[in-house]
Amino acid sequence: MWKSVASNALTLLIVGIFLLGGLVLWGKDQYTGPGPLAEAICVRVQPGARMGSVTNDLEEKGAVTSASIMRIGADYSDKTDQLKAGSFLVQPGASMEEIVDIITRGGANSCGSQIIYRIGVTSAQAEVRDFDAASGHYVEKAEFDLSSDAPKPEDFTRLRNQSDTAYRVVVAEGVTSWQVVDALGRIDVMDGEIAGVPDEGSLAPDSYEVRVGDDRAALIDQMQTKQRLILADAWANRVEDLPYDSPEEALIMASIIEKETGVASERRQVASVFVNRLNQGMRLQTDPTVIYGITKGEGVLGRGLRRSELDRETPYNTYVIPGLPPTPIANPGRASIEAAMDPEQTDFIFFVADGSGGHAFAETLADHNANVAKWRQIEAERANQ
Structure with a gap:
């Protein structure tokens, strides 16, 4: 009798091992295989968010088949605690593994909302825009003159209060240093004072990423450093x-x-x-x-x-x-x-x-x-x- 019991137990153990192995393989296929997402989406990861809440949100949006499997996969690859705040574009058919990589790799926002401050030769404007994941393009929501005292558009106020909104300052070729300083002083997401107008010609026209609370003088320094490098390289050649x-x-x-x-x-x-x-x-x-x-x-x-x-x-x-x-x-x-x-x-x-x-x-x-x-x-x- 004991031989029969032992034999049955051994059989059950072997079957259990096979079932467990099959379950692991199935879970791995689910984690690395193509996902169910039919159209691109923009995934927003708030500062301080945890992997559990993000995976649940992705399951609700139909981006993954199982939040649990995604969490297990992230934990197995030691990425659970590597979430990066921001807005990230997830393409159709992205696997759970690919999505985990996107939201833990970080870097510049690849979608989401933007407020762009354009310092031009004749005017300084703020452009408010949202990313449309389906089309892959940004859609302008509002625009206003930085020198205007009129109330800001509702879309600006909405995005201004979003923690994942990205900001850029775009300086056009041919603007004067006074125009740059004047416009930066009107950008209320930045702090600090600029001690005097920089030498004319010393600022490099370009697009600069800024964050809430960035120092205006530090941005001026960045522009001057870039212009010095451009000038030195051109002079050498x-x-x-x-x-x-x-x-x-x-x-x-x-x-x-x-x-x-x-x-x-x-x-x-x-x-x-x-x-x-x-x-x-x-x-x-x-x-x-x-x-x-x-x-x-x-x-x-x-x-x-x-x-x-x-x-x-x-x-x-x-x-x-x-x-x-x-x-x-x-x-x-x-x-x-x-x-x-x-x-x-x-x-x-x-x-x-x-x-x-x-x-x-x-x-x-x-x-x-x-x-x-x-x-x-x-x-x-x-x-x-």
């Missing part, structure tokens, strides 16, 4: 025989190029015009420098230049003074800095607007006058429309 003796002079030239054209393909041609003028002892004769002499970079002139302003001798009136003005007239981007260091090889010494947003270039005064006549005709036709 400059072509020979340029008519400026230092990186600082090249930066002045780059700022003029930046303000003269918004067409990327024209930058090196515009640079060639000014380099040719300097090499020939001609005056630069560029309106943006005159305008800077009037505004000091504090806002936009908002009108045309007067004859008296073009005739008056100031350090920035390149119709009157020889050579470069004493400082940059804006913060140029990398492309304009590189154009100043490597201008196109041309014989152009004139250019004028061509009506398409770009410019018509000329080697002789006669050709330039013909281009000017065409531009004035375009202006007249537009005025009569």
